[in-house]
Amino acid sequence: MRRILNLTNVLFLATLILELFPSKRDGINAWYYIGLVLLLEIFYILNVILKKDEEKTQTIGDVTAIVYGVLIIWEIFTTKTDLADKLLFPSPSSILSLLISELPELLKGTVSSFQLLLTGYILALALAIPLALVIGWRKRLYKAINPLTKVFGPIPPIVYIPYAIAILPTFKAASIFIIFIGAFWPVFINTLNGVFNVDRRIIDSAKALSVSEGSMLFQVILPATLPSIISGATIGLVMSFILLTAAEMIGATSGLGWYVKYFSDFADYPRVIVGIIFIGVVVTGVTFLFDKIERYLLRWRK
Amino acid sequence: MSKICLQNVSLKYQEQNSSFCAIKDISVSINEGEFVSIIGPSGCGKSTLLSLLTGLNFPTDGYILLDGKQIQGTGTERGVVFQHYSLFPWMSARKNLIFGLKQVYKSKGRKEIEEIADKYLDLVGLGDFKNKYPSQLSGGMQQRVAIARAFAMNPGILLMDEPFGAIDAKNRVILQELLLNLWDNGNERKTVILVTHDIDEAILLSDKIIVMSAGPGTIKKQINVEFKRPRDRTSLIRSEEYTNLRNKLVGLFYDDLIEKIGGDEVVL
Numbered sequence: 182m183r184r185i186l187n188l189t190n191v192l193f194l195a196t197l198i199l200e201l202f203p204s205k206r207d208g209i210n211a212w213y214y215i216g217l218v219l220l221l222e223i224f225y226i227l228n229v230i231l232k233k234d235e236e237k238t239q240t241i242g243d244v245t246a247i248v249y250g251v252l253i254i255w256e257i258f259t260t261k262t263d264l265a266d267k268l269l270f271p272s273p274s275s276i277l278s279l280l281i282s283e284l285p286e287l288l289k290g291t292v293s294s295f296q297l298l299l300t301g302y303i304l305a306l307a308l309a310i311p312l313a314l315v316i317g318w319r320k321r322l323y324k325a326i327n328p329l330t331k332v333f334g335p336i337p338p339i340v341y342i343p344y345a346i347a348i349l350p351t352f353k354a355a356s357i358f359i360i361f362i363g364a365f366w367p368v369f370i371n372t373l374n375g376v377f378n379v380d381r382r383i384i385d386s387a388k389a390l391s392v393s394e395g396s397m398l399f400q401v402i403l404p405a406t407l408p409s410i411i412s413g414a415t416i417g418l419v420m421s422f423i424l425l426t427a428a429e430m431i432g433a434t435s436g437l438g439w440y441v442k443y444f445s446d447f448a449d450y451p452r453v454i455v456g457i458i459f460i461g462v463v464v465t466g467v468t469f470l471f472d473k474i475e476r477y478l479l480r481w482r483k
Numbered sequence: 484m485s486k487i488c489l490q491n492v493s494l495k496y497q498e499q500n501s502s503f504c505a506i507k508d509i510s511v512s513i514n515e516g517e518f519v520s521i522i523g524p525s526g527c528g529k530s531t532l533l534s535l536l537t538g539l540n541f542p543t544d545g546y547i548l549l550d551g552k553q554i555q556g557t558g559t560e561r562g563v564v565f566q567h568y569s570l571f572p573w574m575s576a577r578k579n580l581i582f583g584l585k586q587v588y589k590s591k592g593r594k595e596i597e598e599i600a601d602k603y604l605d606l607v608g609l610g611d612f613k614n615k616y617p618s619q620l621s622g623g624m625q626q627r628v629a630i631a632r633a634f635a636m637n638p639g640i641l642l643m644d645e646p647f648g649a650i651d652a653k654n655r656v657i658l659q660e661l662l663l664n665l666w667d668n669g670n671e672r673k674t675v676i677l678v679t680h681d682i683d684e685a686i687l688l689s690d691k692i693i694v695m696s697a698g699p700g701t702i703k704k705q706i707n708v709e710f711k712r713p714r715d716r717t718s719l720i721r722s723e724e725y726t727n728l729r730n731k732l733v734g735l736f737y738d739d740l741i742e743k744i745g746g747d748e749v750v751l
Binding site: 380382383385386387388389390391392396400401404405407480481482483 | 534563570573
């Protein structure tokens with residue numbers, strides 16, 4: 182009985198019971214909202230039935246319960262009592278239906294955003310990693326470059342935006358440049374320090390095998406530095422996202438950052454919220470993928 | 484001509500205002516196929532001496548000849564097994580062997596190299612573990628892989644820096660036997676130089692034991708171990724000759740220590 186009547190399920194029932202009360206706002210189609218709640222519950226119950234990992238199921242249940250809680254409060258203050266301002270705080274149902282109808286527009290924006298993001302980010306990785314490997318491996322070069330990274334690394338890349346727009350021909354080029362700068366430094370600095378801190382004994386081992394200079398750099402130093410590179414790449418990715426949306430809000434005519442900025446200029450807050458939620462979903466997806474890649478690349482660690 | 488010849492080898496580290504003498508005036512000659520152990524208290528420079536033979540460091544005085552030629556750096560004719568990190572943690576056991584073999588046999592094909600790797604992994608009893616990463620293997624298994632790689636690369640000389648130092652007593656015996664079997668398998672014996680702080684290990688394995696003392700690292704004594712091979716561990720340990728040799732080595736080993744602590748007050 183306790184298994185069935187836990188917090189998650191009680192809150193699930195509460196959300197449904199809440200829907201029996203009349204709506205204070207006009208034109209609300211509650212079915213999107215009820216559909217979402219049902220989907221969440223089905224997902225949770227499937228986890229309870231299929232997952233063997235007790236603790237993980239519990240966590241999923243707790244997260245679902247929090248989502249229900251937020252939805253209930255949101256629904257009470259908007260649809261059910263209309264206490265919150267109608268313009269600034271749309272109801273969950275209207276947001277959901279809008280999210281679905283705006284999906285094509287949002288996906289178009291995602292494609293446009295990812296063109297900028299991936300170009301800048303991959304360019305940063307492709308340049309920062311080999312450069313830092315070579316510099317970190319040469320002690321004298323490292324000592325010369327390291328103080329410079331301490332000056333240029335911490336400059337917040339946002340300050341480059343006006344200058345980048347001034348010197349580069351298109352907005353696209355300027356955004357890519359800014360994203361590049363934002364991702365470059367964390368990857369470069371982390372890789373550099375990673376190379377410098379590779380365990381002496383690993384290097385001695387490689388030397389004892391008489392490996393060539395190229396093998397030393399790319400078959401020994403590179404994998405040994407991989408954990409640092411990946412933590413730099415994670416910070417770089419977060420920076421890229423921040424800079425991408427910042428750049429898009431300034432001068433773009435498409436993309437997710439542009440979408441939010443454009444509709445907030447029209448005080449179309451439901452679309453603003455839809456844009457923010459969608460960005461959250463996209464970022465979560467990318468982080469999830471990144472996590473998988475990291476786990477694969479570092480599978481040799483305990 | 485001896486295989487390895489050290490003549491008045493010294494290594495001084497220059498620090499800002501002072502210099503530190505790690506090893507001083509060491510002369511030794513080692514014959515081909517000889518199994519030599521270097522023992523001594525910590526800080527006597529035994530590992531430093533091995534790093535000179537590996538070619539990771541260079542003497543500041545004197546010279547080291549290998550087949551009559553001075554050592555210019557590391558080389559694949561010398562295989563090395565360290566106490567830690569002989570293996571690369573991001574490569575499976577098999578990949579570690581393949582990577583080592585590729586450095587020696589630059590012209591051999593992939594298939595041939597893989598066959599050698601598999602053969603040696605089977606020889607050390609790790610055929611079933613060849614695709615495991617070092618972090619998935621026990622310390623003893625990791626050292627087996629390192630030894631397998633060293634033998635697979637077929638160097639004339641094998642340098643080992645406390646290879647069993649971090650292994651528990653029971654597995655250490657197993658690994659010592661494995662090492663002896665690989666070394667004495669009917670083919671031409673490799674010249675082995677083993678740094679250890681385990682006196683029994685030195686006696687059971689070696690033809691010659693070099694005892695070093697610290698501050699600065701010098702050779703205190705060289706002792707030939709005359710027990711005939713193959714040696715039977717259990718009967719050897721019970722023999723009087725063994726006990727005598729062991730006592731002699733313990734005496735040499737702890738001499739310095741007693742002097743340092745203050746002699747009379749310490750009864751061992």
